[in-house]
Amino acid sequence: MKQVLTVFFFTILAIAAFAQEEVRGVCGVTELSPNLDKNLVKYYKGDFDQTEAIKYIAVVVHNVGNNAGEGYIYERNIFQMIPGLNEYYKDTDFRFYLADNDINYLNSTSVHTNPEGSFAQIKMKNLRSEYAHGINLFIAKKLGDVGIGTKLGYFSGYPNDWIVMKHSEINYSSNTLAHEVGHFFSLAHTFYGWENHPFQEEDFSDIWPIAPVNSPSFNQKVELVDGSNATTAADRITDTPPDYNFGLIWPGCDYDGGAKDPNGVLVDPQEKNQMSYFNGCDPIFTPMQSDVMVVDYETVGREYIHSDYVPTLEPVVEEATLISPIEGEAAGTTNVTLKWEAVDKATRYFVQISRTTDFSEFVNRYYTTETQFTIPETLTSDVNYFWRVVPFNEAGNHSEGVTGSEKFTTQPLATSDIQEINAWNILPNPTTGEVNLTIQSDKALTLSAQLIALDGRVLSSKVFNTNTGQQNFQMPSIDSKGTYFLRLMSNNGVETRRIIVQ
Ligand SMILES: [Zn+2]
Structure with a gap:
């Protein structure tokens, strides 16, 4: 009996360890921004806008499919991502909106599945130049693998200046975009220097719990708890305490692992920092991080995202009610008109039809400012079609409901007895x-x-x-x-x- 229990116990441990490894996401950024040091000089001189005036920034979203135009992310996720990003930046001077109240579509298998490849980079560079009025975000299905976890997103670095994110991160609650925008504005990881080697007993048994003077990655000075080397160690930000990448190994939001700095002082990291790897800890930017982002925003290299345009910041919060055709109603094969009720705050509607209930196959997508849409294509006769509508505006969509779909059935083609x-x-x-x-x-x-x-x-x-x-x-x-x-x-x-x- 005892043996059975032991086996069972180890099985659970193995599953738990496996599950944790599966979900542990990491960021693809490992280098320090070449602009950070210059930005810090300006920060210490006070040479930046300290009025807390709001800066509105367009997010240019590229929904990337394969060469055949398949595999896009469902647009509702993109609309929901925008208010999520604003929630994470609510204590900063930045507010974000969907550029042009629109989504760009790119059909490129290389960007879709290998955005770090050289062929993909040429495409993205061209698009970044073409859409040079906001932060360019490419949504890819697959990102390159890294040893320590699943790469969820990355910032390409200046001056390429684009962000790439995986499908799983495109939603209201993920903070991956907020984190990558932090990198865009020159912020480093709070644990810079510990990227691939979090400080834990099993990997540093000879010195544990005292951290080494220099970090295992990039040979950085290890940040001290007393703040005496905070201006030159790790992220160079003085109001973020030392973090030796505990977020990668610690599941909760209250690190208690017992690690000490090189002086032997117990380390207490800021679990809720956006630029850490802690997960689900209601992340924030510190006042100095927010100010350094403003400094970076004001540099010449960032002028292209400046604009006087003041967007709405109130997202749509309701779902569309579909009027017709519904409940399997019969429709023709041409000029089928879909109708729904107007939704408060919506300036545009995303309309989708599909032959399958999960909208995975034979999908057509349309945009309209009206509350009805006539399908331009001739539909297949005598089959079912499903349709749904997502209302949105440039502040996105923050409905907590579920977007319903409706069904209609196309009629058999009726030929005529009248010869002409x-x-x-x-x-x-x-x-x-x-x-x-x-x-x-x-x-x-x-x-x-x-x-x-x-x-x-x-x-x-x-x-x-x-x-x-x-x-x-x-x-x-x-x-x-x-x-x-x-x-x-x-x-x-x-x-x-x-x-x-x-
Ligand atoms: Zn990062």
């Missing part, structure tokens, strides 16, 4: 009263149409002159619910179809 007509349809059918006809013909024709009640009375009639191709015509609306007929007549034939008004 290839096909015609009544849309929508069932209808709430409006009667629209779609007619496809090979030549110009004169047709007449009659709306007929169940008892045979002709309720209305109309004459249409068609041209070649597909055209739409409208009959007078029907006021009361029930079954009706539409009779279409040419010189060569008559055809009648049933209409349901509900």
Whole structure:
């Protein structure tokens, strides 16, 4: 029995260790910004804007798919990322918004799966020049691997000046973008010098718990608790206490591992610092980190992100209510119009249709400022389509609800008994009263149409002159619910179809 328990116990440990390794994410930035030292000189001189005036910064988002235009991240995640970024920067002078109230799409398998490759870098450099009015963010499916964890994102370094992030980090709660923007503005990791070797007993058993004078990575001076070398050690920021990359090995937000600095003084890191590797600790920037970011913002190299534009900072907080077609309603294959209710604060709507409920296949994506959208493509007949709408504005979307989708079914293509007509349809059918006809013909024709009640009375009639191709015509609306007929007549034939008004 005892043996069984022991085996079981070790199995749990192995799973726990494996799970922890799986989720432990790291940042791809290891170098100190070449601008940091210059920025610190200005900081100590007080040579920067200390008025706390808000600086508005556009985030240019590149949603990267493969060469076939597949594998983009769901746009709702991008809209939700913007208010999350602003929440993390609420105590700083920076506010962020979605550049151009839009998302750029890039089809490039190399950027999608290997953004650090040289081919991808050329593409990104070109796009960074083309979209030089904000911080460029590329969203990639796969980033390069590193030994100590899964790379979640990185800042390319100045002057390339772009950020790359993995799909998993594009959401409201992840602080990866906030952290990378910190690197963009020249901040280093609070644990700089310990990147690949967190200070822990198992790796430093000969000296534990006293830290060495020089760090294992980049041979940096190890920061002391008394602050005496804070201006030249680790991140060079004096209001961030020493951190020997404990975040990578410590699961919680209260490090109690017992590590001591080279003087033998117990180290108490700031677990909630944005530039540490602690996870889920409600991270912040310190006052000096915030000021150094302002210094960096004011340098010549950063002028391209300056703008007088004042965006809204109020994201959309509600979901769209879909009106039609819903609940598997029948629709045609052409000119299908999707309708939904207006959403407060929304300036644009992202509309998606797909053949699958998870929107993974046969997806089309559209943007509109209206509360309806007519699908420009001809749809496949006699199949199901799913559609959903995400309302947003340049401050993004911070709805905590779930974006629902609706289904409609396309009708079988109805061919015509009237020889001159290839096909015609009544849309929508069932209808709430409006009667629209779609007619496809090979030549110009004169047709007449009659709306007929169940008892045979002709309720209305109309004459249409068609041209070649597909055209739409409208009959007078029907006021009361029930079954009706539409009779279409040419010189060569008559055809009648049933209409349901509900
Ligand atoms: Zn980092």
